[in-house]
Amino acid sequence: MSDVERNIPGEDLPLAGVRVLEFCHTVMGPTCGLMLADMGAEVIKVEPAPQGDRTRVLSGFVAGAFSYYNRNKKSIGLNLKTEEGRGILYRLVKDADVVAENYGPGTAERLGMGYETLSKINPRLIFCALKGFLPGPYEHRAALDEVAQFMTGLAYMTGPPGQPLRAASSVIDMLGGIFGAMGMGALRQRETTGRGKKITSALFESSAFLVGQYMAGQAVSGLEPLPLPVRRRGWAIYETFDAKDGKKVFLGLTSNNHWNTFCDVFGRPDLKADTRYDTNEKRLDAYDFLRPLVQSVVIEYTVAEIIDLLAPKGIPIGPVGKPSDMFEDPHMNAGGGLLETMMTTGQKAKLPALPFSIDGKRLGLRLDPPKLGEHTHEVMARIGLSKDEVDQLIEREILR
Known part of the structure; x- marks a missing residue:
């Protein structure tokens, strides 16, 4: 198109x-x-x-x-x-x-x-x-x-x-x-x-x-929020993991369905059936055990491989990227998400469009800066x- x-x-x-x-x-x-x-x-x-x-x-x-x-x-x-x-x-x-x-x-x-x-x-x-x-x-x-x-x-x-x-x-x-x-x-x-x-x-x-959102959390819990690097966890598996190719991938198992699917994909019916891990709250209590376990699974795959395994199953996962990755990102380039824009230096660069569509169409570039x-x-x-x-x-x- x-x-x-x-x-x-x-x-x-x-x-x-x-x-x-x-x-x-x-x-x-x-x-x-x-x-x-x-x-x-x-x-x-x-x-x-x-x-x-x-x-x-x-x-x-x-x-x-x-x-x-x-x-x-x-x-x-x-x-x-x-x-x-x-x-x-x-x-x-x-x-x-x-x-x-x-x-x-x-x-x-x-x-x-x-x-x-x-x-x-x-x-x-x-x-x-x-x-x-x-x-x-x-x-x-x-x-x-x-x-x-x-x-x-x-x-x-x-x-x-x-x-x-x-x-x-x-x-x-x-x-x-x-x-x-x-x-x-x-x-x-x-x-x-x-x-x-x-x-x-x-x-x-x-x-x-x-x-x-942190003010509301404090009002409900009575606990003052901690800085994100040392925050209290909301989900047991919700962080980056090392992959086989030396890169990192973010993986979020935020529901029981995510956990069960993860266990199914990697052939761990024992973990899926274990009642010690059948709710997010229990998985939070078992974080010190589960985090290394998940890492041992992820490290066997490259970033691309594990995304191909888990993303089609509805599990939130993505590579740890840099802004420069967006220039050639296939998704950004496929649907009008990048607009080839004239820079003040005289060359053109692809920059993000507004992040919404209307009836499936994006808001485009009519005039350069x-x-x-x-x-x-x-x-x-x-x-x-x-x-x-x-x-x-x-x-x-x-x-x-």
Whole structure:
């Protein structure tokens, strides 16, 4: 099946016809815009003129952030620190459906583009503010993904005792952006009320939502949760094992059916019939005996061999991989799960699509991540500016 056949046409996407002005940088805000863009909205990324979004030149572990979080968007450069730049913004807002921003506390208001200002220009506007904290004692603090992880105990739960460790992905930035995009349900409400809303999503509360599972566990058990490397076990066999080829495989036997199937596959009717192991709770008590036993079975097979044996039987199992493995993963490549995307360096790379399908089709790539100001002339023409006028504003660094 070709990419065209396995991806939803742009005009059939859920948010086709919705126009978004995105004033965002780094990960949280662009993730929100990415969700909306992939689902069909016209997302116009408004970058500061003349320099553009600094995310374009980040290095280190976020070096590819701009290319990953900004596909299917258009770009204009606009200097909001000038009166003329703000005037252009106000003209753009008149026919926008959504404004999304992830400035620091109070910055949008200082730039003259807070919700109170813009909603007077366009009462139907949905305003999505992506912040560090929701209203409360912390709301005026600056925040980062890692700040939220450390404050809420997520880092405490991730690392070994005494060594709190952030999650290995910008998971809070991304989740905050996703929750912001979920707030676009306000578009549906607007059909009834005729008025927009202000939606606020925040890093701290997103991280608190994740650790809520441990809070609930403590409330039920009365036991404070331990960091994951030394956690209390929920299942007897739920970890990695060494395979014959020197690689590791994760195996989870989380039900009685899994245990019985494992015993059947490897010819151990004695273990299956042994009442000392016939429930998960009993297997937990026998962990010190069962774990080496399972390891002695797994070590006789390569990773591929044991997956071929157990996966068709409904047992959760998978190789211990690296992110680079995903480039050529057969499953990711088979169903439109990877989108060949232009990187800021000029080469193309296959990057993950949003992880859901609609009627069996994935959300595809319609636009590569934009060059700075790539769509400035197109967007300015909508508000009546001629090419010469736009060129003059570019020369004066009002536009880019």
